[in-house]
Amino acid sequence: MEQILQAHIQLSVDLDVKYALLPGDPARVERAKLLLEDAVDLAFNREYKSVLGTYQGMKVLVISSGIGGPSTAIAIEELAKIGIEGIIRIGSCGSLHPAVRLGDVIIATAAVRDDGASKAYVDSGYPAVADLDLLMQLRAIAETERIPHRLGIVRSHDSFYTAREAQLTAYWSSNGIIGSDMETATLFVVGALRGLKTASLLNVVVGPDEGMEEGVRQFVSGEAATKQGEQNQIKLALSAFHAWHQAKGGK
Numbered sequence: 001m002e003q004i005l006q007a008h009i010q011l012s013v014d015l016d017v018k019y020a021l022l023p024g025d026p027a028r029v030e031r032a033k034l035l036l037e038d039a040v041d042l043a044f045n046r047e048y049k050s051v052l053g054t055y056q057g058m059k060v061l062v063i064s065s066g067i068g069g070p071s072t073a074i075a076i077e078e079l080a081k082i083g084i085e086g087i088i089r090i091g092s093c094g095s096l097h098p099a100v101r102l103g104d105v106i107i108a109t110a111a112v113r114d115d116g117a118s119k120a121y122v123d124s125g126y127p128a129v130a131d132l133d134l135l136m137q138l139r140a141i142a143e144t145e146r147i148p149h150r151l152g153i154v155r156s157h158d159s160f161y162t163a164r165e166a167q168l169t170a171y172w173s174s175n176g177i178i179g180s181d182m183e184t185a186t187l188f189v190v191g192a193l194r195g196l197k198t199a200s201l202l203n204v205v206v207g208p209d210e211g212m213e214e215g216v217r218q219f220v221s222g223e224a225a226t227k228q229g230e231q232n233q234i235k236l237a238l239s240a241f242h243a244w245h246q247a248k249g250g251k
Helices: 026-033 069-081 117-121 132-144 165-174 184-193 212-220 224-247
Strands: 019-022 037-045 048-055 058-063 086-095 105-113 149-156 179-181 197-206
Touching (some): 019 224, 026 058, 048 224, 058 069, 069 117, 086 184, 105 184, 117 184, 132 149, 132 197, 184 197
Parallel strands (some): 019 058
Antiparallel strands (some): 105 197
């Protein structure tokens, strides 16, 4: 029987895979691919580039989501329809805390829903929180492997260039928010509504005293700390999925 391809990600249920890594940037799919065995390219439609491989015998899908909540929500919805049970975002972020530096990995415990996509799904009082099982696995592995990391709440937003960015950063930083991205809140909310386990690992590419444009330029030019942070977050995500897979009996 012919399998139906999902409209945007162009994948179908016959992949028989339960775990997905979700970077924003399609180029990060290629870098994650290097850590997989028997990796094969699947599809590249719009912002959704996908690769399937194995990690210590466990099948894993890596698929990019593009920038922002709306494209992330589409990816989550269609991944759920092809049988994905867990998603870990491997994205980038800016630091809002003086102790969180370039190349650190933020393990997001929850997210401020300062985005539009999550609010399109459910009232803003609905919490955006990580799955506890994945969160505990990620923390334990990061501590064991001595990966520079910090747990905390992040803010998900929809813009970089408004006239209020400096004030918004100062406000959320003063209220204990440690990082900012554009997708985590959508991942947590839509994932929870669809019964998926979700977590978000954010590589800090903009330091607490830097502007967004300068931080992004450093990352693109291959700044050493952020490159190492990306490697750490990918390995951490794969290890957490493998631990969960083993806890389920490897099924």
